[in-house]
Amino acid sequence: MKAWEANIRRVVPYVPGDQPKGDRLIKLNTNENPYPPAPGVQRALQEMKAETFRKYPDPTSSDLVHALAERYGVGEDQVFVGVGSDDVIAMSFLTFFLSEKPILFPDISYSFYKVWADLFRIPYETPALDADFHIRTEDYMRPNGGVIFPNPNAPTGLLLPLDEVEEIIRRNQDGIVIVDEAYIDFAGASPAETSALELVKKYENLLVVQTFSKSRSMAGIRIGYAVGSPILIRALNDVKYSFNSYTMNIPSQILGVEAVKDEAYFRETVSKIVETREWAKGELWKLGFSFPDSRANFIFASHRRVPAEQLYEALRQEQIYVRYFKQPGLDNHLRITIGTREEMETLFAFLKGYLG
Amino acid sequence: MKAWEANIRRVVPYVPGDQPKGDRLIKLNTNENPYPPAPGVQRALQEMKAETFRKYPDPTSSDLVHALAERYGVGEDQVFVGVGSDDVIAMSFLTFFLSEKPILFPDISYSFYKVWADLFRIPYETPALDADFHIRTEDYMRPNGGVIFPNPNAPTGLLLPLDEVEEIIRRNQDGIVIVDEAYIDFAGASPAETSALELVKKYENLLVVQTFSKSRSMAGIRIGYAVGSPILIRALNDVKYSFNSYTMNIPSQILGVEAVKDEAYFRETVSKIVETREWAKGELWKLGFSFPDSRANFIFASHRRVPAEQLYEALRQEQIYVRYFKQPGLDNHLRITIGTREEMETLFAFLKGYLG
Numbered sequence: 198m199k200a201w202e203a204n205i206r207r208v209v210p211y212v213p214g215d216q217p218k219g220d221r222l223i224k225l226n227t228n229e230n231p232y233p234p235a236p237g238v239q240r241a242l243q244e245m246k247a248e249t250f251r252k253y254p255d256p257t258s259s260d261l262v263h264a265l266a267e268r269y270g271v272g273e274d275q276v277f278v279g280v281g282s283d284d285v286i287a288m289s290f291l292t293f294f295l296s297e298k299p300i301l302f303p304d305i306s307y308s309f310y311k312v313w314a315d316l317f318r319i320p321y322e323t324p325a326l327d328a329d330f331h332i333r334t335e336d337y338m339r340p341n342g343g344v345i346f347p348n349p350n351a352p353t354g355l356l357l358p359l360d361e362v363e364e365i366i367r368r369n370q371d372g373i374v375i376v377d378e379a380y381i382d383f384a385g386a387s388p389a390e391t392s393a394l395e396l397v398k399k400y401e402n403l404l405v406v407q408t409f410s411k412s413r414s415m416a417g418i419r420i421g422y423a424v425g426s427p428i429l430i431r432a433l434n435d436v437k438y439s440f441n442s443y444t445m446n447i448p449s450q451i452l453g454v455e456a457v458k459d460e461a462y463f464r465e466t467v468s469k470i471v472e473t474r475e476w477a478k479g480e481l482w483k484l485g486f487s488f489p490d491s492r493a494n495f496i497f498a499s500h501r502r503v504p505a506e507q508l509y510e511a512l513r514q515e516q517i518y519v520r521y522f523k524q525p526g527l528d529n530h531l532r533i534t535i536g537t538r539e540e541m542e543t544l545f546a547f548l549k550g551y552l553g
Numbered sequence: 554m555k556a557w558e559a560n561i562r563r564v565v566p567y568v569p570g571d572q573p574k575g576d577r578l579i580k581l582n583t584n585e586n587p588y589p590p591a592p593g594v595q596r597a598l599q600e601m602k603a604e605t606f607r608k609y610p611d612p613t614s615s616d617l618v619h620a621l622a623e624r625y626g627v628g629e630d631q632v633f634v635g636v637g638s639d640d641v642i643a644m645s646f647l648t649f650f651l652s653e654k655p656i657l658f659p660d661i662s663y664s665f666y667k668v669w670a671d672l673f674r675i676p677y678e679t680p681a682l683d684a685d686f687h688i689r690t691e692d693y694m695r696p697n698g699g700v701i702f703p704n705p706n707a708p709t710g711l712l713l714p715l716d717e718v719e720e721i722i723r724r725n726q727d728g729i730v731i732v733d734e735a736y737i738d739f740a741g742a743s744p745a746e747t748s749a750l751e752l753v754k755k756y757e758n759l760l761v762v763q764t765f766s767k768s769r770s771m772a773g774i775r776i777g778y779a780v781g782s783p784i785l786i787r788a789l790n791d792v793k794y795s796f797n798s799y800t801m802n803i804p805s806q807i808l809g810v811e812a813v814k815d816e817a818y819f820r821e822t823v824s825k826i827v828e829t830r831e832w833a834k835g836e837l838w839k840l841g842f843s844f845p846d847s848r849a850n851f852i853f854a855s856h857r858r859v860p861a862e863q864l865y866e867a868l869r870q871e872q873i874y875v876r877y878f879k880q881p882g883l884d885n886h887l888r889i890t891i892g893t894r895e896e897m898e899t900l901f902a903f904l905k906g907y908l909g
Binding site for chain 1: 555556557558559560561562563564565572580583585586587588589590594595598599601602603604605606607608609610611612636637639640643647648649650651652668669671672698699726727728729757758766770771772773774775784785788791792795796797798799800801802803804805808
């Protein structure tokens with residue numbers, strides 16, 4: 198090793214999931230939305246002028262912040278936007294988790310929490326889910342430096358009822374509580390019954406994070422956002438501006454506004470996915486799978502007879518991609534994203550034959 | 554202060570420069586390129602399909618990396634791309650500046666170096682420029698935890714000759730040396746005489762950072778890149794993937810490739826700016842300004858009689874925006890971006906009358 202190599206940070210490199218290319222394949226492995234973004238996004242793309250790109254983007258993304266504030270009925274000083282919810286959450290770890298006490302998040306949840314905690318040297322503890330993959334709220338009542346959990350949880354798809362979410366927040370008034378709602382739009386007919394957004398008025402130490410990557414079909418554009426009290430949002434912006442003032446490019450800002458504007462399209466595509474999911478649950482059940490009762494755009498299923506890894510490989514052969522986690526506790530499940538009805542029919546037709 | 558507020562990181566918030574809006578105004582304050590991006594960028598925009606946005610972008614930005622590797626004659630394992638050079642340099646600070654010894658950068662240089670060092674708790678020292686704003690290479694020969702400097706330097710525009718750059722690298726084999734070449738394309742007829750890129754073959758601990766924001770007219774798209782040895786690039790990617798795998802959105806990846814492809818347009822617009830700069834130097838001189846001999850797309854000028862702040866305010870009244878830094882040592886200079894010939898003529902016509 199050369200002298201200068203001693204100064205290089207060593208991290209366990211994250212290996213991004215398969216992004217296979219091809220026309221014939223069915224991609225149910227990264228929880229993408231099977232429908233295109235709202236039609237206004239294509240129109241805005243057509244009207245965009247490359248000459249505007251010579252200038253820096255608006256560092257405050259004010260049009261997008263305005264659209265989100267209006268959509269969710271909060272002040273513009275209550276919305277923070279970032280390059281995907283990964284950016285928003287990483288900035289939140291940097292901004293809010295400065296305590297010496299460990300932060301808490303479930304042992305089975307979004308895999309990046311651990312990575313950010315390690316990267317920023319934040320101590321953490323990971324309370325175990327119960328045998329049925331449920332979060333046990335009592336685990337989050339001990340002294341801690343902050344709390345974060347996805348709701349619905351990933352990769353289980355399970356929703357923690359809003360009264361239990363509130364109980365966690367209410368009992369944690371010494372730190373920041375982050376509810377990562379990447380999948381919340383698929384959770385129920387009325388967001389008011391499922392999302393912690395309405396609790397933001399009540400708890401100044403609550404941050405709710407959502408994303409355009411799933412319910413708004415814009416994973417390729419990279420937009421995430423957080424809603425919270427003005428104190429939290431100001432602190433996040435201060436850290437963000439000290440890091441990189443100009444992160445969200447001009448196309449993201451313009452296209453993001455278009456996606457938020459079309460509420461009818463949003464509702465229509467989300468309910469198509471929810472409908473397909475509920476039908477898919479029945480089909481999977483008939484095929485001998487069991488699974489937690491997902492409220493997200495994926496189902497975390499294991500078969501009563503055939504090991505998940507074997508199914509994963511067999512599906513890959515057919516160019517049907519689902520997600521398989523080779524980790525203790527998860528390694529007999531497949532995480533299957535809800536695609537179009539046709540894609541799911543192809544999946545089930547193959548499984549019917551294969552499981553025979 | 555509430556209990557939970559104790560855990561929030563306090564940073565000195567960075568205030569982004571003015572981004573005034575309007576048709577009539579002349580914007581010479583953020584070193585943007587006055588010409589639009591290459592024509593292929595507009596074409597690619599027209600051909601882009603919003604339906605592709607539902608999927609995640611290629612996390613490795615392989616097409617863009619390929620285009621850059623080809624353009625600069627290096628391997629694909631020698632190119633790292635990020636969301637603007639701010640993202641690239643921030644990741645580099647996190648990745649390469651882990652020593653307990655202070656890193657070194659000039660006291661007058663890009664203002665974000667200090668901010669990132671503070672944010673990541675990296676010790677630093679800032680050797681002073683000499684009275685004429687030159688970097689004194691001998692200041693970088695002492696024990697350190699790494700070195701970074703812009704070349705040409707900002708906001709002075711002064712170019713450190715390549716043999717002096719090499720001397721700094723040669724004498725610093727115990728750490729990583731980063732040369733921040735945001736403005737290098739404006740530095741001379743032949744990049745081989747000015748850019749440290751050719752030294753990458755020779756020094757594995759050298760990282761050269763460049764950007765699409767200036768010479769490629771794409772500030773609004775946010776693309777920066779670093780070229781270095783495969784060891785450095787792998788380490789940067791490992792840290793980047795542990796932070797946020799999907800940062801560069803689909804439009805950036807597609808439009809970036811188009812900008813790199815059109816070498817003729819790139820050369821033409823860069824040389825127009827260089828030509829305007831050289832002519833502007835003569836005009837400023839006649840008006841009673843003095844300035845370091847800029848090799849960038851801006852001139853850092855002070856007037857022999859009228860204080861810079863007064864000129865800055867007078868220009869603002871006329872809707873002509875230049876950059877003024879209210880900091881000791883810099884506060885009698887204006888940083889004037891090179892616009893089109895017409896924009897500069899308007900600027901000089903006003904100054905002629907005002908100073909007259």
